[in-house]
Amino acid sequence: MPEFYLRMWRALLALLVVLAALAPRQALAYPWMIKHGYTNCAQCHIDPSGGGTLTEYGRAQGEILVRTHYEKTAADQTPGKIKDFAFGAVTLPKPLSLQADLRGLVIPEPGNVRTILMQADVSGAVQAGIFTAAGSIGPVSEGGEAAWLTQNTAPNGWNLVSRDYWVGVTPMKGLLIRAGRIQLPFGIRSEDHELYVRNATRTDGNDQQQTGVAASYTSKKFRAEVMGIAGNFSVSPDVFRERGYSLYGSYAIKKTFELGISSLVTEAQEDIITLAPLTRQVHGVYTRASPVKSVAILAEADLMLDKSPTASTTGIASSAMVDWEPAQGLHVMGIGQYCNPDLSSSAAPAWTGGGAVEWFLVPRLDIRVDAFDGMLTCAAGGTPQGMGLLQAHFYL
Numbered sequence: 001m002p003e004f005y006l007r008m009w010r011a012l013l014a015l016l017v018v019l020a021a022l023a024p025r026q027a028l029a030y031p032w033m034i035k036h037g038y039t040n041c042a043q044c045h046i047d048p049s050g051g052g053t054l055t056e057y058g059r060a061q062g063e064i065l066v067r068t069h070y071e072k073t074a075a076d077q078t079p080g081k082i083k084d085f086a087f088g089a090v091t092l093p094k095p096l097s098l099q100a101d102l103r104g105l106v107i108p109e110p111g112n113v114r115t116i117l118m119q120a121d122v123s124g125a126v127q128a129g130i131f132t133a134a135g136s137i138g139p140v141s142e143g144g145e146a147a148w149l150t151q152n153t154a155p156n157g158w159n160l161v162s163r164d165y166w167v168g169v170t171p172m173k174g175l176l177i178r179a180g181r182i183q184l185p186f187g188i189r190s191e192d193h194e195l196y197v198r199n200a201t202r203t204d205g206n207d208q209q210q211t212g213v214a215a216s217y218t219s220k221k222f223r224a225e226v227m228g229i230a231g232n233f234s235v236s237p238d239v240f241r242e243r244g245y246s247l248y249g250s251y252a253i254k255k256t257f258e259l260g261i262s263s264l265v266t267e268a269q270e271d272i273i274t275l276a277p278l279t280r281q282v283h284g285v286y287t288r289a290s291p292v293k294s295v296a297i298l299a300e301a302d303l304m305l306d307k308s309p310t311a312s313t314t315g316i317a318s319s320a321m322v323d324w325e326p327a328q329g330l331h332v333m334g335i336g337q338y339c340n341p342d343l344s345s346s347a348a349p350a351w352t353g354g355g356a357v358e359w360f361l362v363p364r365l366d367i368r369v370d371a372f373d374g375m376l377t378c379a380a381g382g383t384p385q386g387m388g389l390l391q392a393h394f395y396l
Contacts, residue, residue, distance in 0.1 A: 031188050032296035032323040032331070034288040036065055039252035040223045041189070046097060046125040046134050048176050048216040049225050049248075050189040051205060052164065053099045053123045053134060059083040067360040068329030082363055086396050098124040100396040105389055117141070118391065121163075132176070135165030147207035148234050164209050179213045181233075184246040185225035186262045187300050188286050196339040196350065197300045200317040200378035201264070201282045203246070208232075210242070224249035229266060242266035242280070256290035262302070274308065281305040296323040304341070315341040317378055329360040339378035347380035354387070367392045 031050075041050030044058030054062065063079035081088025085098045092098060103119035121138030137149070140161050147161040166180025183189070186203040198204035211233050216225035225248060231241030244267055250260030264282040271278035284302030291297065301318040317339040324332045333356045340349035354372030361367065370389050375382040 030066070031190050031288055031298050032325075033061075033065075034256055034258060034298075035290035035293060035296045035323075035325070036061075037255035039221070039250075039255060039258045039288075040218045042174075042216075042218045042223070046127075046132065047164075047183070048218050048223070049183070049185050051183065051191075052136065053097050053125050055097065056083075063363060066329065067363055067366075068327065087363070095126050095128050096124065097127070098122070098396075101393070102395070103391060103393045105391045119393075130170045132168045132170070132178070133166070134168075135162060135180075137162045144207045146232055146234055147209065161207065163205065163207060174218045175215070176217075177213070177215045181209050181211050182214050182227060183209045184229075184264065185214065185216070185227050185248045186246050186264055186282070187248065187260075187284060187302065188288065188298055190298075194376075195319045196317045196337045196352070196378045197284070197302055197319045200315070200339055200341065201284075201302055201304065202280075203264070203282075207234075210246075221252040222250070235272065239269040240272045242268045244280075250286075258288045260286045262286065271308075276308045276310070279307045281307075294325045296325075297321070298323070313342045313344070315339070315343060315378075331356075331358040331360075333358070335372070337374070339375075341378055341380055345380055348382075349380055350375040350378045350382055351384075352376075364396065365392070365394045 033044075038044070040048075042048040044055055044061055045051060046053045046055060060079050060083050063083045064077075085092055100122045101119050103117075105116045105118050106113060119138065121136050123134070123136035125132060125134035138161060139158055141156055141158050144159070144161045147163050149160040149162050152159050162181070164181050164183060166178045166182050168176050168178030170176050183205055184203045186201065187197055189205070190198070192198070194204070202208050209232070210227070210229045211231060212227050212229045214225055214227035217223065227246050229242060229244050229246060231238070231243055233241070235241060244265045246264040248260055248262040250258050252258045262282070262284045265280070267279045269277055282302050282304050284300060286300035287297070289297045297320075299318075299320040301316065304315040304317060306313045306315075319335070319337045321333055321335045326332065335352070335354055335356065337352040338349060339351070352372050352374030354370065354374070356368055356370040358366055358368040368391050370387070372387040374384050374387075376385065376387070
């Protein structure tokens with residue numbers, strides 16, 4: 001077999017292992033909605049910073065703006081019951097929102113096709129007056145340890161995971177104060193939790209949520225959230241738990257142009273990776289912009305400062321994506337990433353370049369094909385690999 005194909009199959013197998021370790025991943029926000037003038041997330045998601053359970057309005061926009069339409073529709077046409085949970089087959093009480101997500105991955109191998117379940121979560125929320133309670137739960141066959149509810153440590157043993165669960169109160173319009181296990185407010189919230197700016201900063205949506213208290217505020221042009229971190233209580237013993245704060249703030253210069261900043265500082269008596277005391281700081285900037293109606297540009301750069309009793313390192317993680325939507329529901333994406341965990345090191349930094357095609361072809365179903373070359377994670381001195389995958393996502 002030619003060397004090129006051998007290299008590709010090895011890369012695909014490596015990617016399968018990595019994705020299995022990360023799976024399942026949470027269904028998060030689509031930050032390219034900036035091209036439709038959506039600079040804040042609270043209209044479409046129960047979580048005001050984006051991701052997770054959709055509101056009734058968010059479900060409607062998913063039907064009107066996100067998926068492909070095969071015949072002309074009126075601009076003011078309403079989606080009807082097809083937007084509702086289970087396509088309207090089940091009528092939920094007004095205060096209750098429910099959602100079920102199923103995401104699968106297909107990896108081709110010589111003479112075989114491998115499949116992996118990435119997500120099988122049920123999420124929901126109850127809103128009664130100024131009070132809100134929300135959460136998610138689902139099974140995982142491996143990985144996701146930092147979100148485990150059960151403790152089955154057997155090889156390929158199934159566990160229940162719950163990435164977020166919280167209760168909150170809205171004392172005034174635009175302000176939500178909540179407590180529980182919450183996704184860290186930092187950077188661009190995206191379904192691509194494997195991006196360097198998410199995994200290198202430990203702010204991804206797979207299992208890096210933390211327990212604490214958060215306050216978010218959303219207005220027409222400004223949105224922000226700050227969280228006091230008490231630790232991840234799915235991780236034990238207590239010495240591994242990080243404590244500190246995380247926050248972001250962004251301002252929409254116009255409906256299609258947003259600038260933001262992020263900051264995170266945590267301390268752990270014993271870092272879960274280095275097994276030594278560690279203070280982590282991450283500070284960054286990000287932007288979402290749509291220069292023309294069919295194009296969205298998403299970019300983030302983060303400075304990482306780690307300090308332990310024996311060493312201090314400074315690193316950088318960055319990711320940029322251009323999303324072009326030539327026809328409604330069909331997305332062509334170009335993605336570039338650069339990450340150097342230690343700028344003082346002579347080891348080669350990590351980089352990735354490639355693209356993806358995603359098609360929201362029918363209500364609630366999208367498929368995506370990715371192809372990349374580079375490093376899977378932010379680790380200096382890695383060897384570039386070719387990568388490819390096919391995934392499908394369906395939700396009720």
